[in-house]
Amino acid sequence: MDIDKRIQFPLGRSFILRKELGQGACGRTVLLHDDVIDEYFVCKKYSPMFIEWKEVLYKGFVGEIKLLYSLHHLNVVRVFNYMLYPEKFSGFIFMEYVEGVDVEVYLTEHPENINEVFLQVVDAFAHLESRNILHRDVRPSNLMVTNEGIVKVIDFGFGKKVLESVDFDKSISLNWWCELPAEFGDKLYSHATEVYFVGKLFEKIVRENSIISFKHAALVEGMTKRLQDDRIDSFASVREAALTNTAASVTFTDYEKSTYQSFSRGLVSVVSKIVSDAKYFDVDEFSVRLRNVYNSVMLESQVPSNAAVVKCFVNGGYYYSKKSLMSVHVIEEFLMLLDDSGKEKRNIIEANIYAKLDAVERYKSRPVPDFSSFDDDIPF
Numbered sequence: 001m002d003i004d005k006r007i008q009f010p011l012g013r014s015f016i017l018r019k020e021l022g023q024g025a026c027g028r029t030v031l032l033h034d035d036v037i038d039e040y041f042v043c044k045k046y047s048p049m050f051i052e053w054k055e056v057l058y059k060g061f062v063g064e065i066k067l068l069y070s071l072h073h074l075n076v077v078r079v080f081n082y083m084l085y086p087e088k089f090s091g092f093i094f095m096e097y098v099e100g101v102d103v104e105v106y107l108t109e110h111p112e113n114i115n116e117v118f119l120q121v122v123d124a125f126a127h128l129e130s131r132n133i134l135h136r137d138v139r140p141s142n143l144m145v146t147n148e149g150i151v152k153v154i155d156f157g158f159g160k161k162v163l164e165s166v167d168f169d170k171s172i173s174l175n176w177w178c179e180l181p182a183e184f185g186d187k188l189y190s191h192a193t194e195v196y197f198v199g200k201l202f203e204k205i206v207r208e209n210s211i212i213s214f215k216h217a218a219l220v221e222g223m224t225k226r227l228q229d230d231r232i233d234s235f236a237s238v239r240e241a242a243l244t245n246t247a248a249s250v251t252f253t254d255y256e257k258s259t260y261q262s263f264s265r266g267l268v269s270v271v272s273k274i275v276s277d278a279k280y281f282d283v284d285e286f287s288v289r290l291r292n293v294y295n296s297v298m299l300e301s302q303v304p305s306n307a308a309v310v311k312c313f314v315n316g317g318y319y320y321s322k323k324s325l326m327s328v329h330v331i332e333e334f335l336m337l338l339d340d341s342g343k344e345k346r347n348i349i350e351a352n353i354y355a356k357l358d359a360v361e362r363y364k365s366r367p368v369p370d371f372s373s374f375d376d377d378i379p380f
Contacts, residue, residue, distance in 0.1 A: 007032065009083065009092070015041070024049075026057055031097060040097040041080060046090055058089040065093055067133055067156050074284050075124035077154045098144045098152045104205055106145035111211045113149060115246075118202055118216055119347065120151035122242055123282065125198060126235040128153075129191045130279045130315070136189065138197035139177050178204065182226045192233040199223025215245050243351045250344050256337055260349060263334035266326045268356045270306040271318055276362040278316025283350035286312045287338045294331050301328055313353065319363075 008014045015032035018040070022029045027047040033040050046061040048054050068079040077096050084091040100106070103121070107114050121143060128135060135142070135156060142155045178200045181193055199220045206214050214220075219241050225231040232238055252260070281289065289312035297303050302325035309331070310320050338346060 015043070026053075026061065032094075040099075042095045042097050044093045044095070046092070054089045058086075058091075061091060061093075064156050065091075068093075068095070070131060071127065071133070072285055072288070073124060073127040073282065075120050075151045075153060076127060077152050096152070098146055098154060100144050100146040100152075102140045103143040103145055103151065103201070104140035107205050107211075108209055110149075111209050112213065114202075114205070114211055114214050115216065116149070116343065117145065117151055118214070119242055119246070119343065121153075121198060121202075122235055122239050123284075123347070124151060124153045125191075125194060126239045127282055127285075128194075129235045130282070134189065134191065135194060138194055138201065140201060143201070179226070181228065181231075183228050188228075190228075190233075191235060192228050192231055195223050195232055195235060195238060196225075198235075198238075216242055219245065239347075240351065243347050246344050246347070250348055252345070256341075259333045259337045260352070262330050264353050264356055266330055267309065267313070267353070268360065270321045270324070270326060271310055271314070271357065271360050272321055273319040273361050273363050274314060274357065275317035276364055278314050278318065280313060280354050280357065281315055283338070283346045286350075287335070287346075290331065291335060294328070294335055297328055298332070302326065303328060303331070313357065 003017060003019060005017055006014050007017050015034055018031045018033050020028065020030050021042065026049075027045045029042060029044050031040060032043050046058065048057055062084065065079065065082050065084075068077070077098060079093060079095050081094040082092065101109075103117060107117060125135070135153065137155060142153065144152045144154055146152060178197070181196045183189070183193060199222075202214075202216075202220050203224055205211070206217065206220075219232075219238065222232045222241075223238060232241070280286075290309070293303070293308045293312060297308075303309055304325070306320045306322060306326055309326050310318060338349065341349065
């Protein structure tokens, strides 16, 4: 393939080929440059090595696109565009270009950043978990760290929705890089399995580089138990424990505390019930959602509906009150607090908000409500 040549795509789009990044069983990956906006993109072309695989594996290629399009997180690689040709069982996917090194190389060179990197990795996998998505190929080469120190989870070629049927044999056929957890003997693979592999990865990095500044060694020990029943079984639990470890070293000013408390009191006061299987959006996502709400009501003194704010945080059913409406100014101040806070502070703010929401009464899915007792609460 000729480097630096211009590649023409349908609809008049063209890019300059900068280099080949890889060739796998399912196709080729190249780095393209868009000279109009001066940005680089990774382009995967679906082109299986064996023609008899083309139709069979095409569904998996489309599935990878669907997975990545459903994810919106700083620490997960982004999809910008795609082109599909179903009649030819072919297509392209355009993704964020991650300029950096894998997590193992990065932490060998920058061991002082291990605590921040660990939190970012856990954040990313907690986000996947909240979307019921398994990565299924947790290894150093799929956890990149940019030149700015931002973790990016990449390569979802084996990713799969938990709620869909899983061909376990395809998962375990990968060349695993560490001792396998006990559940592999029973052909089981879950988020608890991915907790194990992330834990083993950091255990290996800490051991091989003799890093003594790692604050989460006890947590990693709980993540790497071979028996699933003995192991921390979710990234939500790992994240909560990691934030607890971190909180002692983070301080908030009285003004920051007051700003947070004004917002969190207002939020919790308008939520009367939450469905028992609801999940929460992480801080990166709820800050974007809340910013969009604020932009649409910034000229008002109160939000037109509390539901607009609640759904920024709660991913599931809930009941909300309309007795009093949340203050737009309070939302503005809270967004400023988020903007001015670093990663650790933002994580602590998130943990505190959700601790409050956890105390809200729960109800089972699809209740039959007694509307006579909910004359001031609106089901959503």
